[in-house]
Amino acid sequence: MNEYKVFVQRIGLVGFTNILIALSSIILLPILTKNFTTSDYGIWVQINTTISLIPNLAMLGLPMSMVRYLSAKKEKKEIQEGFYSIASLVFASTIVISALLLLFSKNIAVALFNGNVNIAILLAVIVFLACLNALLLNFFRTFQQMKRYSVFLLIQTYLGVFIVSYFAIKGFSIYTAALGLLIANLIIFVIMISFIISDIGLKIPKFKNMMEYLSFGLPTIPSNLSYWIVDSSDRYAIGIILGTSFVGYYSPGYTLGNIIIMMLAPFSLLLPSLLPNYYDNEEIEKVKTFLKYSLKYFLLIAIPSAFGLSILSKPILTILTTPEIALNGYLITPFVALSALLFGIYGIISNIIVLKKKTKILGNVWIFAAVLNVVLNILLIPYIGIIGAAAATLVSYFIAFIITTVYSFKYFKFDFDLVFIMKSIIASVLMSLCIFLINPSGILNVLITVIIGAVVYMGLLLVLKGIKKEEFEFFKEMLTNS
Numbered sequence: 001m002n003e004y005k006v007f008v009q010r011i012g013l014v015g016f017t018n019i020l021i022a023l024s025s026i027i028l029l030p031i032l033t034k035n036f037t038t039s040d041y042g043i044w045v046q047i048n049t050t051i052s053l054i055p056n057l058a059m060l061g062l063p064m065s066m067v068r069y070l071s072a073k074k075e076k077k078e079i080q081e082g083f084y085s086i087a088s089l090v091f092a093s094t095i096v097i098s099a100l101l102l103l104f105s106k107n108i109a110v111a112l113f114n115g116n117v118n119i120a121i122l123l124a125v126i127v128f129l130a131c132l133n134a135l136l137l138n139f140f141r142t143f144q145q146m147k148r149y150s151v152f153l154l155i156q157t158y159l160g161v162f163i164v165s166y167f168a169i170k171g172f173s174i175y176t177a178a179l180g181l182l183i184a185n186l187i188i189f190v191i192m193i194s195f196i197i198s199d200i201g202l203k204i205p206k207f208k209n210m211m212e213y214l215s216f217g218l219p220t221i222p223s224n225l226s227y228w229i230v231d232s233s234d235r236y237a238i239g240i241i242l243g244t245s246f247v248g249y250y251s252p253g254y255t256l257g258n259i260i261i262m263m264l265a266p267f268s269l270l271l272p273s274l275l276p277n278y279y280d281n282e283e284i285e286k287v288k289t290f291l292k293y294s295l296k297y298f299l300l301i302a303i304p305s306a307f308g309l310s311i312l313s314k315p316i317l318t319i320l321t322t323p324e325i326a327l328n329g330y331l332i333t334p335f336v337a338l339s340a341l342l343f344g345i346y347g348i349i350s351n352i353i354v355l356k357k358k359t360k361i362l363g364n365v366w367i368f369a370a371v372l373n374v375v376l377n378i379l380l381i382p383y384i385g386i387i388g389a390a391a392a393t394l395v396s397y398f399i400a401f402i403i404t405t406v407y408s409f410k411y412f413k414f415d416f417d418l419v420f421i422m423k424s425i426i427a428s429v430l431m432s433l434c435i436f437l438i439n440p441s442g443i444l445n446v447l448i449t450v451i452i453g454a455v456v457y458m459g460l461l462l463v464l465k466g467i468k469k470e471e472f473e474f475f476k477e478m479l480t481n482s
Contacts, residue, residue: 017150022262024157025255026320028164032177033252033321035168039114042244043174045251046112047123047181049235054101054127055134056224058094061217062086063138068216068276068354069209070142076200083139083196085205086213090135098128112236114244119175122182129185136192144274152192160184219359226366230373230396234389237377242385250386252321253329257309257336263302264344267294271351279355287355288414295348296417299424300467304457306341307428310334311435312446319443328386335390339397346401352408361407369400420466427460 032041063086070082101108101124109120133156140149163180239247271294278286309316313333317326353361373396380388431453440449461467 017153019262020154021157022259024161026259028161029252029255029320031165031168033248033325035171036174036177038245038248038322038325039243040174042239042247042251043113043116043119044177045235045247046239046244047119047126047178049232050112050123051127051130051181052232053225053228054097055131056221056228058097058127058131059090059135060093060214061220061224062090062213063135063217064220064354064359065213065217066138067142069213077203079143080200080203081205081208082213083200084203085207085210087135088205088207089210090131094128094131097131098124101127112239116175119178122175122178126178126182126185129182129189133185133189133192136189136196139192139196148195152188155191156184156188159187216357216359219363222363223359223366226363226368226370229370230366230393230400233370233374234377234381234393237374237381238386238389241381246386249325249328250332250389251329252317252325253313253332254336254390256313256316256320257306257333258340259309260302260305260337260340260344263298263305264340264347267298267348271348275351275355284412288412291348291351291414292417295345295414296420298344298348299421300461302341302344303421303424304428304431304453306337307432308435308450308453309337311432312440312449315441315446318441319446331387332390335387335394339394342397342401346397346404349408350404352411353404356411358407358411362404365400365403365407368403369396372396372399423461423464423466427457427464427466430460431457 032044036044066082066086070079073079073082102121105117105120105124108123109115109117113119137149137153140146140152160181163183164177167176167180235247235251238250271290275287275290278284278290310333314326314330317330317333321329350362353359373392376392376395377389380392382388384391434456435449435453438445438449438452440446
C-alpha cells in the first residue's frame with residue numbers, strides 16, 4: 001500500500017499546484033479584459049494559443065520519449081547521455097521553428113494580430129524560450145522530482161502574472177504585456193538549467209539512442225498537433241471568420257470550462273512515468289489498480305465541477321470580465337466543461353496504448369478528430385458563431401474518447417466503476433438544482449453557493465455510498481501523515 005500512498009500524495013502536490021496554475025488564468029482574466037479592449041484581449045489569446053502550438057512541433061515528441069525511456073534510469077552517465085541528446089535536438093529544431101516565425105512575421109501579424117508585426121516578432125522569441133522551458137520542466141517530471149516541478153511551474157506562471165498585470169494596470173500596450181511573458185520565461189529558464197546542471201553535470205552527447213527516442217516520440221507529433229487543433233485552433237478560425245473581438249468573447253467562457261483539465265494534470269504527469277516501471281516488471285494488476293483509482297479520483301471532482309461551472313458560468317464571467325463578454329460567452333462553458341471531462345477520461349485510459357508503445361493509434365485518433373473539428377468549425381461558425389466552435393470541440397472530443405477507449409480495452413481492461421459514475425451524476429444533478437434555485441449574483445454570493453454546492457454533493461455521495469469507508473479512511477490517513 002505504500003506505493004499507492006506515495007502516488008496519492010504526489011497527486012495532492014501536483015493537484016494543488018495545478019489549482020494555483022488554473023487560478024492564475026482566472027486572476028489575469030479580469031485584469032486583461034478590464035484594461036484592454038476586447039480586440040486587444042483577443043490578440044492576447046492568439047499569442048497564447050500560438051505559444052501552446054509550437055512545442056507540439058518543435059519538441060519532436062521527445063519529452064514523451066524522455067519519460068518513457070529515462071524514468072527508470074539510475075546511472076548518472078545514462079541520464080546525462082539521454083537528457084543532453086534530447087535537449088540538443090530540441091534546441092536545434094526550436095531554432096529552426098523560431099527562424100520561420102521571424103521570416104513569416106508579417107503574414108502572421110495580418111492573420112492573427114490585426115497587423116501588429118512587432119508582436120509577431122516578439123512571439124518568435126517567446127516561443128523559443130517556452131519550448132526549452134517545457135523540456136526542462138519535463139526533466140523534473142521524468143525523475144519524479146515533483147516538488148521542484150511544482151515550484152518551478154508556479155514561479156514561471158506567477159512571475160508572468162505579476163509582470164503582465166503590472167504592465168496592464170499601468171496602461172501599457174498589449175505588446176508590453178507580451179514582453180512580460182518573455183521576461184518571465186527567461187528568468188525561469190536560467191533557474192531551471194542551473195538546477196539541472198547541478199544535478200547531473202554537463203556532457204557532450206553521443207546521440208546513442210536517438211533513433212529509438214525518435215521512433216517513439218515522432219509518432220506522437222500528429223497526436224499532439226491534432227489535439228492542439230481540437231483544443232485551440234477554434235480561436236484561429238473565429239479570429240479569421242469573425243474577428244479578434246469574437247475571440248475575446250469566446251475565450252473567457254472556454255477558460256472557465258477548461259478548469260476541469262487541471263484536475264487531470266496530476267494523473268497525466270505522474271502516470272506516464274510511474275506505470276512503465278510496473279508494466280515492464282509484468283505487474284499488470286498494479287497497473288490496473290492505479291488506472292482504476294486515478295479514473296475514480298478524477299471523476300469524483302470533475303463530474304460535479306462540470307455541472308457547477310455550467311450553471312454558474314454567467315455570474316462568474318460577469319464578475320471576472322465585462323457584462324458584454326459574459327452575455328456573449330457564458331453558453332460556451334457547458335460545451336467546454338463536458339469536453340474537458342471526456343478528455344480527462346481519455347487522458348487516463350490512453351496510458352494503456354502508451355504502455356503498449358502503440359502511439360501511432362493515438363496519432364491517428366487525433367488526426368481524425370482534428371480534421372472533423374476543422375470541418376465543423378468551417379461549417380458552423382459562419383452560421384451560429386462562437387457556439388458553433390464550442391459544439392465542434394465537444395463532438396471532436398467525444399469521438400476521440402470513444403475510439404481511444406475501444407482500442408485501449410482491446411489490450412487490457414481495468415475496472416470502470418459505472419455504479420460510482422451514476423451515483424456521482426445523480427449527486428451532481430441534485431447539487432445543480434440547489435445552485436439553480438439559489439441563483440447567486442456578486443462574488444460573495446457565488447462563493448457561498450460554491451461551498452453549499454460542494455457540501456450538498458459530498459453529502460449526497462456519502463449517503464449514496466459512492467465513496468467507500470476504507471477509501472475515506474485511506475485519504476484521511478494520507479493527509480495526516482503527509
